[in-house]
Amino acid sequence: MLKKILGSLATVLFCFSFLYADRPYVIDTPNTGILSYGSYSADFKYFSYGNVTSEISFGVFNPLDLGISWELDKFIGDENINASVPALHVKLRLYDGNMILPGFALGYDGQGTFINRDCDGGFEQKCRGLYFVTGREFFVEGLMFNLGINVNDFSAPTVYWFSNIRVPVYKEFVSFMLEYDNVSYFPDARLNCGLRVALTEYVDLDCIVRDCGGKGSFGRISNERALKVSYLGKF
Secondary structure, eight states: OHHHHHHHHHHHHHHHHHHTSOOSBSSSSBOSOOOOTTEEEEEEEEEGGGEEEEEEEEEEETTEEEEEEEEEETOSSSSOOEEOOOEEEEEEEEEOOOSSSOEEEEEEEOOOEEEOTTSTTSEEEOOOEEEEEEEEEOSSTTOEEEEEEEEOOSSSOOOEEEEEEEEEEETTTEEEEEEEEEESSGGGOEEEEEEEEEOSSSEEEEEEEESTTOOOOTTOOTTEEEEEEEEEEEO
């Protein structure tokens, strides 16, 4: 009897640790988290002009994620759909971190936002490109802070930096997210915020506001609302 109880408890703990493992992104910016070996995630982000970005990622090895994403502009509505070329993303966690040192991750994400063939790179908002991020848990359980740099144009390289934080609001079920992205020249930076809610054991819903308080300009939409649905599974 005791063995059965302990076995059931271990199963529950495993499910909860698997379910609430840190996802590889906060809103638009990456963190040091990766999917566990043998797991996968499918994400669908709905944003301005009826656009949808779908993404699937796989935990192919313990420290490595590999996936592909695809943006469909005007997918919702009655206009002609404009499809991007599928983009690759890969993420390698170099160090898990401990009580003293933070974790480190290196990755590449080729998915931009808002297709525009006339723009350099084919998107009004360029892809993340090559990035390096470091982060760790602070003060309370589940409060994660990350800081990173990225380069998305190797013909005329500019180094950007970003930071993000995820704060638990109600246990593991509700989290507040905040990030500062695209920082090189401060007027071009974007402040994004959101709320992540665990709807079921496997499905999360992110309610997002991008470019909070922004003035709006070419390639930008101030106070843009977006929804992201994420499914986490295991083979």
